[in-house]
Amino acid sequence: MLCSIVSPMRRLQALTATLIFILLTGSLLNSKFIGAKTSIEAADAIQEAETASKNAFKAILEADKAGANIADQASDFNTGLNLLSQAKNQNNTYQDYTAAYNYAKNATEHFNRITLKANQLKDQATQNASQQRTTTYLLAFLVIVISTIAFYFTLKLWRKYSLRRTLGMEIKKGGVK
Amino acid sequence: MKLNLSKDAQYTVTFLITVSLIVSTVTWVTLTPRPQEQFFALGILGSNKMAEHYYPNDNPNITLNTPVQWYLYLYNHMGEAQYIIIKVKLLNSTTPPPNSTSCTPSSQPAFTEIRRALTDNETLETQFTWSIKETKKEGGSTIIKELTVNNNPVAGINAYATSGINYRIIFELWTYNENTQQFEFGWQTGNERRCAWTQIWFNATAPSQS
Numbered sequence: 001m002l003c004s005i006v007s008p009m010r011r012l013q014a015l016t017a018t019l020i021f022i023l024l025t026g027s028l029l030n031s032k033f034i035g036a037k038t039s040i041e042a043a044d045a046i047q048e049a050e051t052a053s054k055n056a057f058k059a060i061l062e063a064d065k066a067g068a069n070i071a072d073q074a075s076d077f078n079t080g081l082n083l084l085s086q087a088k089n090q091n092n093t094y095q096d097y098t099a100a101y102n103y104a105k106n107a108t109e110h111f112n113r114i115t116l117k118a119n120q121l122k123d124q125a126t127q128n129a130s131q132q133r134t135t136t137y138l139l140a141f142l143v144i145v146i147s148t149i150a151f152y153f154t155l156k157l158w159r160k161y162s163l164r165r166t167l168g169m170e171i172k173k174g175g176v177k
Numbered sequence: 178m179k180l181n182l183s184k185d186a187q188y189t190v191t192f193l194i195t196v197s198l199i200v201s202t203v204t205w206v207t208l209t210p211r212p213q214e215q216f217f218a219l220g221i222l223g224s225n226k227m228a229e230h231y232y233p234n235d236n237p238n239i240t241l242n243t244p245v246q247w248y249l250y251l252y253n254h255m256g257e258a259q260y261i262i263i264k265v266k267l268l269n270s271t272t273p274p275p276n277s278t279s280c281t282p283s284s285q286p287a288f289t290e291i292r293r294a295l296t297d298n299e300t301l302e303t304q305f306t307w308s309i310k311e312t313k314k315e316g317g318s319t320i321i322k323e324l325t326v327n328n329n330p331v332a333g334i335n336a337y338a339t340s341g342i343n344y345r346i347i348f349e350l351w352t353y354n355e356n357t358q359q360f361e362f363g364w365q366t367g368n369e370r371r372c373a374w375t376q377i378w379f380n381a382t383a384p385s386q387s
Contacts, residue, residue: 054358057260057294061355064258070296074258077294085292089329133208140204147196152189159185 042097045104049084052111059118068125073118083107215366218252219350219373238382247305253295260353263291267336270343280372282349282362289326319381341381349374
């Protein structure tokens with residue numbers, strides 16, 4: 001009778017211990033793969049980096065057309081392309097999707113930073129170009145006005161000088177050979 | 178209505194018109210960028226960065242795991258920054274190469290590619306070291322299965338050539354078109370489409386791994 005009472009209790013304890021063990025083991029195994037990415041996540045991250053690269057290049061090109069010095073941005077862009085290349089390499093050659101995902105995310109952040117900086121450079125270059133154009137037009141106008149006024153007064157002075165010289169002439173008796 | 182201008186006023190007006198014409202021309206020339214011919218120059222250089230010594234010991238018969246060192250040269254004279262891809266393809270003598278007249282790329286897939294942004298007047302010079310990692314013999318053909326490019330394995334190539342003779346590595350220049358947001362073979366200059374590609378032949382006559 002006692003045996004029949006103890007046995008179900010022991011069974012219950014054993015079951016509880018097994019459940020706890022399974023839960024602990026499961027969580028330990030899970031913790032090992034926390035942050036692991038799937039091939040779909042890696043492919044999406046690579047696609048996102050591709051789009052970011054195109055946006056960054058667009059910003060660089062616009063800054064270039066506005067007359068900004070984009071040498072540093074182009075160099076940074078190539079660093080981003082290396083990250084993207086690493087992501088593709090990890091994804092296609094080694095099937096390491098977590099590494100591919102991380103490289104792609106780094107590349108995206110890198111390209112986004114370049115886009116921001118290039119947009120700033122473009123605005124600055126546009127402003128500089130506008131100022132330079134205005135200065136050139138103003139300078140051209142001033143050259144025309146000042147040179148014309150100078151010409152007019154030089155002409156007046158020359159006339160005065162000519163008149164004075166004419167009036168200051170003495171009549172001398174000339175001999176006839 | 179007739180203006181009665183003095184001689185001096187007439188001279189001054191003539192001077193004003195002349196100076197205005199000269200200064201306007203100088204201003205226009207200063208502010209307008211001169212049009213320049215747009216082009217890229219693409220080339221492959223040998224191990225000493227010159228147009229020679231393309232193969233180890235100048236022998237085009239490339240054996241397994243023998244590194245072949247080339248340098249890729251690209252000059253941007255397009256007047257602005259360019260985003261380019263150089264697609265590298267492995268062809269045999271019978272596979273159609275790119276068509277320079279119609280600017281059609283080779284239909285073969287690229288086994289590797291080089292992406293770069295180049296500023297105007299910038300020259301790219303990058304190392305391209307490759308070796309044959311794995312070949313297979315099938316009938317009278319040699320099949321290159323795997324290459325190593327810049328220390329990275331490139332598998333899944335499967336390029337065949339009779340007796341391993343007359344393989345060629347082709348470099349195609351693709352540029353990013355801002356309007357279509359796509360990479361295109363060659364580039365647009367005015368209404369004209371131009372393209373650049375280059376190739377180097379070799380033989381894979383090494384004993385196969387199968």
